[in-house]
Amino acid sequence: xxxxxxxxxxxxxxxxxxxxxxxxxxxxxxxxxxxxxxxxxxxxxxxxxxxxxxxxxxxxxxxxxxxxxxxxxxxxxxxxxxxxxxxxxxxxxxxxxxxxxxxxxxxxxxxxxxxxxxxxxxxxxxxxxxxxxxxxxxxxxxxxxxxxxxxxxxxxxxxxxxxxxxxxxxxxxxxxxxxxxxxxxxxxxxxxxxxxxxxxxxxxxxxxxxxxxxxxxxxxxxxxxxxxxxxxxxxxxxxxxxxxx
Amino acid sequence: xxxxxxxxxxxxxxxxxxxxxxxxxxxxxxxxxxxxxxxxxxxxxxxxxxxxxxxxxxxxxxxxxxxxxxxxxxxxxxxxxxxxxxxxxxxxxxxxxxxxxxxxxxxxxxxxxxxxxxxxxxxxxxxxxxxxxxxxxxxxxxxxxxxxxxxxxxxxxxxxxxxxxxxxxxxxxxxxxxxxxxxxxxxxxxxxxxxxxxxxxxxxxxxxxxxxxxxxxxxxxxxxxxxxxxxxxxxxxxxxxxxxxxxxxxx
Ligand SMILES: Nc1ncnc2c1ncn2[C@@H]1O[C@H](COP(=O)(O)OP(=O)(O)OP(=O)(O)O)[C@@H](O)[C@H]1O
Ligand SMILES: [Mg+2]
Numbered sequence: 253x254x255x256x257x258x259x260x261x262x263x264x265x266x267x268x269x270x271x272x273x274x275x276x277x278x279x280x281x282x283x284x285x286x287x288x289x290x291x292x293x294x295x296x297x298x299x300x301x302x303x304x305x306x307x308x309x310x311x312x313x314x315x316x317x318x319x320x321x322x323x324x325x326x327x328x329x330x331x332x333x334x335x336x337x338x339x340x341x342x343x344x345x346x347x348x349x350x351x352x353x354x355x356x357x358x359x360x361x362x363x364x365x366x367x368x369x370x371x372x373x374x375x376x377x378x379x380x381x382x383x384x385x386x387x388x389x390x391x392x393x394x395x396x397x398x399x400x401x402x403x404x405x406x407x408x409x410x411x412x413x414x415x416x417x418x419x420x421x422x423x424x425x426x427x428x429x430x431x432x433x434x435x436x437x438x439x440x441x442x443x444x445x446x447x448x449x450x451x452x453x454x455x456x457x458x459x460x461x462x463x464x465x466x467x468x469x470x471x472x473x474x475x476x477x478x479x480x481x482x483x484x485x486x487x488x489x490x491x492x493x494x495x496x497x
Numbered sequence: 498x499x500x501x502x503x504x505x506x507x508x509x510x511x512x513x514x515x516x517x518x519x520x521x522x523x524x525x526x527x528x529x530x531x532x533x534x535x536x537x538x539x540x541x542x543x544x545x546x547x548x549x550x551x552x553x554x555x556x557x558x559x560x561x562x563x564x565x566x567x568x569x570x571x572x573x574x575x576x577x578x579x580x581x582x583x584x585x586x587x588x589x590x591x592x593x594x595x596x597x598x599x600x601x602x603x604x605x606x607x608x609x610x611x612x613x614x615x616x617x618x619x620x621x622x623x624x625x626x627x628x629x630x631x632x633x634x635x636x637x638x639x640x641x642x643x644x645x646x647x648x649x650x651x652x653x654x655x656x657x658x659x660x661x662x663x664x665x666x667x668x669x670x671x672x673x674x675x676x677x678x679x680x681x682x683x684x685x686x687x688x689x690x691x692x693x694x695x696x697x698x699x700x701x702x703x704x705x706x707x708x709x710x711x712x713x714x715x716x717x718x719x720x721x722x723x724x725x726x727x728x729x730x731x732x733x734x735x736x737x738x739x740x741x742x743x744x745x746x747x748x
Pocket of ligand 2: 537538539582659
């Protein structure tokens with residue numbers, strides 16, 4: 253019962269976003285602001301996580317490939333494929349669910365509890381369209397870019413670690429990476445990125461927007477937003493893999 | 498003109514407003530008074546459409562709020578200015594941007610023109626020179642005044658103020674009362690003020706509605722308020738022991 257109530261309210265929120273903006277320029281400015289805060293604000297953490305992800309998966313792959321008859325160039329293909337297919341989009345989205353999702357939920361939640369959303373409404377601004385819309389547009393454009401950054405950095409990380417620790421050389425790594433690279437994999441990663449971006453932005457906005465009460469509830473909403481986003485990302489990850497691979 | 502007909506509202510089992518009838522005329526400072534928790538804020542939020550009443554009708558001129566379509570409602574909202582009890586300033590924006598926001602959204606004009614209007618509004622609430630401060634850098638009373646400035650920046654036809662002078666010193670408080678009175682008379686707007694400050698009631702209450710536990714139990718103008726025979730109202734008016742003694746001596 254509760255699920256249907258929330259799901260209906262969630263759909264209604266999404267529908268309200270499709271109204272005509274009161275003033276296109278203000279919406280555009282807000283979108284650019286969100287893009288810069290969501291995009292640029294997350295590059296650092298995404299790159300940091302990605303480099304280590306690639307490095308660790310390279311080291312672990314080498315550790316598992318003890319048989320002397322397997323060419324070590326395979327490390328390059330495994331790191332590249334797993335970075336593009338899974339580590340890049342999914343891990344990055346989980347990290348971003350924690351960073352962007354909790355941020356959106358607590359910002360909107362605080363605005364709700366301090367009546368700023370009511371104030372917008374009284375002015376005649378559609379608060380869902382003005383507050384949630386730009387955030388969703390920003391997520392849908394910036395998260396795919398962050399995912400590209402992430403798997404690139406992850407591959408790079410794997411390559412550098414292999415060279416530095418003397419496991420295999422750059423050339424061997426690149427040879428392996430090239431031999432198994434499929435452009436379709438990047439398309440698949442982008443599908444995941446867009447889907448997860450939609451989950452992160454809309455679910456966390458929903459939780460923030462419908463906060464009732466004070467600071468305690470804002471904190472709770474932000475935790476809930478992250479948990480739901482993570483669950484949805486993992487479910488969506490599985491479903492997309494089944495459908496598209 | 499705003500007219501309420503039988504407005505009722507419950508939160509859960511708790512009846513917060515019960516069968517309220519009232520008419521608020523333009524060019525007058527209408528005041529809603531009542532003790533803390535009597536339902537003033539809820540009534541105001543109901544009037545602007547933030548809270549949906551369980552029963553009753555609410556007319557702006559001759560249009561009923563619940564029957565308006567989206568366009569009519571948005572058009573009306575642009576004629577409403579409201580000061581929230583918590584001021585509800587946008588935290589991420591400076592004072593200047595807070596006031597520019599409605600202007601840029603609904604009445605875009607050359608930058609200098611809009612800034613002039615903002616400076617004029619800030620001047621009227623006595624806060625010239627605070628343009629570049631953030632709400633977190635303001636005191637409670639200053640926030641209230643910025644909230645009033647933001648409410649009047651678009652020259653509203655309907656002005657709602659939820660406790661405009663709580664947290665203000667007596668002098669600033671009177672200044673705000675006069676500001677509200679002046680713009681009400683100057684532009685013939687319909688002003689509704691929630692307050693429990695007797696000073697401002699006596700200073701500028703043209704039409705006073707007294708709420709007691711969610712019901713309207715008295716209404717009239719400020720000359721009548723000092724000698725009404727409504728007991729809860731007298732408790733509010735003569736709250737201090739000094740005034741009570743004074744009143745007993747006089748009678
Ligand atoms: N969202 C809500 N949910 C449940 N009850 C509420 C809600 N808002 C207000 N109330 C209840 O309605 C009653 C009236 O509240 P209201 O805020 O209107 O009082 P008030 O007259 O403005 O008081 P004050 O002078 O302290 O601001 C209170 O008893 C409050 O508990
Ligand atoms: Mg109140």
